[in-house]
Amino acid sequence: MEFLISIGIRILEVLFFAGFIGAAIVILITGVEDIETALGHDETEPQP
Amino acid sequence: MSSTPIGNSPNSDRVRIVVATSVMLTFISYWRAAAVILNDLGSSAFYAGGIAEQAIGKSAPWLIIAVMLFSFAVRAVYVESCSMFVRGGVYRIVKEALGGTLAKIAVSALMFDYVLTGPISGVAAGQYVVGLLNELLKFAFSHSLLPNFLAAHGAPQLNVNFFSMLLCAAMTIYYWWENIKGIEESTDKALKIMYITTVMVVMVLGWSVITVIVRPDVHLPPLPKPSNLHFTPESLGFLKNSNIPSLFAFFGIMMAFGHSVLAMSGEETLAQVYREIASPKLRNLKKAALIVAIYSFTFTGLVSLLAVMLIPDAVRVPQYKDNLIAGLAMYLVGPMALRILLRVFVVIVGFLILSGAINTAIVGSNGVLNRVSEDGVLTEWFRKPQKRYGTSYRILNLVVGMQLAIIFASRGNVYTLGEAYAFGVMWSFVFNSLAMLVLRFKYKGERGWKVPPNITIFGKEIPIGLASVCMVLLATATTNLFTKSVATVSGIIFTGVFFGLFAVSEQVNKRKFASAEAQMKEQFQLLHREDVQRESVGARAGNVLVAVRDYNTLFHLKWILERTDTREQDVVVMSARVTRFASAGVDLSMEQIFSDYEQTLFTRAVTVAEKVGKHISLLVVPARDVWSAIVQTANALETSSVVAGLSSRMTSQEQAFQLGRAWEAAPEPKRQFLLQIVKPDGMVDTFAIGPHTPRMKPEDVSLVHRLWLATTKERGLDSVHHHDIVTLALTRYARDYAGHDREEILRELRKLERGGPRGQGDASPADRDKEHPPEPPSPPVLGPS
Numbered sequence: 001m002e003f004l005i006s007i008g009i010r011i012l013e014v015l016f017f018a019g020f021i022g023a024a025i026v027i028l029i030t031g032v033e034d035i036e037t038a039l040g041h042d043e044t045e046p047q048p
Numbered sequence: 049m050s051s052t053p054i055g056n057s058p059n060s061d062r063v064r065i066v067v068a069t070s071v072m073l074t075f076i077s078y079w080r081a082a083a084v085i086l087n088d089l090g091s092s093a094f095y096a097g098g099i100a101e102q103a104i105g106k107s108a109p110w111l112i113i114a115v116m117l118f119s120f121a122v123r124a125v126y127v128e129s130c131s132m133f134v135r136g137g138v139y140r141i142v143k144e145a146l147g148g149t150l151a152k153i154a155v156s157a158l159m160f161d162y163v164l165t166g167p168i169s170g171v172a173a174g175q176y177v178v179g180l181l182n183e184l185l186k187f188a189f190s191h192s193l194l195p196n197f198l199a200a201h202g203a204p205q206l207n208v209n210f211f212s213m214l215l216c217a218a219m220t221i222y223y224w225w226e227n228i229k230g231i232e233e234s235t236d237k238a239l240k241i242m243y244i245t246t247v248m249v250v251m252v253l254g255w256s257v258i259t260v261i262v263r264p265d266v267h268l269p270p271l272p273k274p275s276n277l278h279f280t281p282e283s284l285g286f287l288k289n290s291n292i293p294s295l296f297a298f299f300g301i302m303m304a305f306g307h308s309v310l311a312m313s314g315e316e317t318l319a320q321v322y323r324e325i326a327s328p329k330l331r332n333l334k335k336a337a338l339i340v341a342i343y344s345f346t347f348t349g350l351v352s353l354l355a356v357m358l359i360p361d362a363v364r365v366p367q368y369k370d371n372l373i374a375g376l377a378m379y380l381v382g383p384m385a386l387r388i389l390l391r392v393f394v395v396i397v398g399f400l401i402l403s404g405a406i407n408t409a410i411v412g413s414n415g416v417l418n419r420v421s422e423d424g425v426l427t428e429w430f431r432k433p434q435k436r437y438g439t440s441y442r443i444l445n446l447v448v449g450m451q452l453a454i455i456f457a458s459r460g461n462v463y464t465l466g467e468a469y470a471f472g473v474m475w476s477f478v479f480n481s482l483a484m485l486v487l488r489f490k491y492k493g494e495r496g497w498k499v500p501p502n503i504t505i506f507g508k509e510i511p512i513g514l515a516s517v518c519m520v521l522l523a524t525a526t527t528n529l530f531t532k533s534v535a536t537v538s539g540i541i542f543t544g545v546f547f548g549l550f551a552v553s554e555q556v557n558k559r560k561f562a563s564a565e566a567q568m569k570e571q572f573q574l575l576h577r578e579d580v581q582r583e584s585v586g587a588r589a590g591n592v593l594v595a596v597r598d599y600n601t602l603f604h605l606k607w608i609l610e611r612t613d614t615r616e617q618d619v620v621v622m623s624a625r626v627t628r629f630a631s632a633g634v635d636l637s638m639e640q641i642f643s644d645y646e647q648t649l650f651t652r653a654v655t656v657a658e659k660v661g662k663h664i665s666l667l668v669v670p671a672r673d674v675w676s677a678i679v680q681t682a683n684a685l686e687t688s689s690v691v692a693g694l695s696s697r698m699t700s701q702e703q704a705f706q707l708g709r710a711w712e713a714a715p716e717p718k719r720q721f722l723l724q725i726v727k728p729d730g731m732v733d734t735f736a737i738g739p740h741t742p743r744m745k746p747e748d749v750s751l752v753h754r755l756w757l758a759t760t761k762e763r764g765l766d767s768v769h770h771h772d773i774v775t776l777a778l779t780r781y782a783r784d785y786a787g788h789d790r791e792e793i794l795r796e797l798r799k800l801e802r803g804g805p806r807g808q809g810d811a812s813p814a815d816r817d818k819e820h821p822p823e824p825p826s827p828p829v830l831g832p833s
Contacts, residue, residue, distance in 0.1 A: 005292070009292065009296050009299050010296075012299070012302065012523045012526055012527060013296065013298045013299060013302065013523075015519040015520075015522060015523040016298075016302050016305075016519070016520055016523035016524065016527075017298070018516070018519060019515075019516045019517065019518070019519030019520035019521075019523065020118075020516075020520055021516070022512055022513060022515065022516020022517070022519070023118055023121040023513075023516045023517050023520055025500075025501060025512075025513065025516070026120075026121040026124055026499060026500060026501075026513040026516060026517060027117060027118075027120045027121050029500040029501060029513070030120065030121075030124050030499075030500065031120070033334075033500075034334065034338045037331060037334050037335060037338070038335065038338065
């Protein structure tokens, strides 16, 4: 049981850690887009 | 005799009803949209910091700042979902991606979020108000300002939790009654609250920065390392007797993060206001989302940080845990009287924004339950309109009943409420992001924007950014299940009960709907149209538009039918189905818009038409605002007059004013029309909506004629017309009004207004002109003169 709990917690930790790095990249990229949007330049076009 | 409208199939006896499925909206700027969202999101700044510090210790502000940064990424998920479905929101997205069962679970979690928003905001407002009263009592006692009987046993103090609970219950009951009466939603109000909140934020932050510079003993809170996180038995939840938090250091940080997510509650509102945002929609949504993210990061994040830096440890948690910003005001540099004044201001602003959140919670819950009811997931019984006000009082009673039960069960404890609240917030985020991830592979339609980055491997696009956000949310929500025992138990029970209610209702509705559908198909033929068009309704230009809502009061329909020759002039009967901000979570199908209520309403309308023996056309339009819907429909149908019954809540002048205001706000091109408000006794008030030829008194006409006669006698002016006299008079009036004579003109007009023949003011923007006894409406085509 303890082993399963440990595995479960490790999985959660990996999900959280990897997700957090990815989310940081999202924030950086969208931050640049936001600056462009705020300055009036926007390349948003419908994508398939 | 037939009530079948023009253009109906000759071999069908059914009444044709055009159901427009595009909601007639009044669009708002991104600033207004941001204000609406911030009214919800910004309110959490008043309690999130205190709750997080109680759970994890002094490092809490760093975790709140991390949550506020992460909210930028969550915001990106909502922007993508809005770019796919204008009518976005959790229910729609989850249903599309994961099916009806999970959508019902997601909505149940969202309901938990909405229902708890009221109690937590109200109790927090109470904590600020009662905390201030206690401070003032202490101040009065120390300055011997209290009468002897109050000061006999030291400074009198109120029981903060108890009185906060009472205040919250009182505010909830107040907003319940306002909603029963049918409260008007106003982005103006949201914008004003945000103006005053911004003033407070600037004052508090600016003053705090000065204090940080001046005071030498100010330090940043300890970094959120595992050794700096101090969990209480309450914040360990089910893990309080386990050694897991000490064995897994990183897990401790996740637990701390989970205890701080409360700070980003309210993001769902982003999806709800998207429909209302003016064009270019996506760009404006992004701007609104950016404003919201920066504002809430500054407000919630920095205020929490400064509170820990400036309020001494000895009093911060014991005294100010539930009114942190008020505490911050008391520990700034400067004279005590000024600090108390700032605290009073903080409490006023807090009361405004938090009490507004109570209303948002009631309106939101009502909207969500109304929409799931329309989707057949909740029985029609819940939506029965209140007799006098026409609001869904049973849903309001249910929601407010639950909120009052929660308020009294919490006994005014913000921490307990905050713990439970996080469950609904987190799981609605999880469902939304998970569904969006599934839709990346499942949905092939247009999407305006995607959460970056996305990489393509072997022709398959991998949504790295979206998956990352989803992973953080899922890991945090799962961690919270173990560490937030109150939230887990209450959230699962609440969600389970609501899910059960939805599932049973759906089954009941399916059986009921089968027979109702058969009945409806016998009587009505529903024609789906995206927009309202004259051709689809089968009405000629110059028609009469009759607005109906209550099937018990159709006297105005009878009145107009008795006075109109429908061979010459068409009569269109229109019902506006009002949708609210919070209802944007669910798409409206044709059957949802044309519900049992509309069926009864139109059955009665057809009966009236049959009795009089006239043709009518029927139309249902979903709308955000009834007045705008009437104006937009009248424009689309090239209507010459609109007929309405007298409202139970407004005078005819007020009704005309509302319609006039909607006309002014409507985009060009727009037509002028007459508004006739029919009273139950048969009296009619008629108003001209939009610019129109004014009715001139005989003496004015005579004056114009005399001036014309005199002018034509002048040399070279023999070909002047009457209208030239009026044009010149108006031009000179405009010039004088814009110049030095403005005050004199206004004085004279006021004199006319008081003693003139009309005696009553204009019902401007609608010009008012009473008719007694009623006359049949002519189909004038009015235009600017």
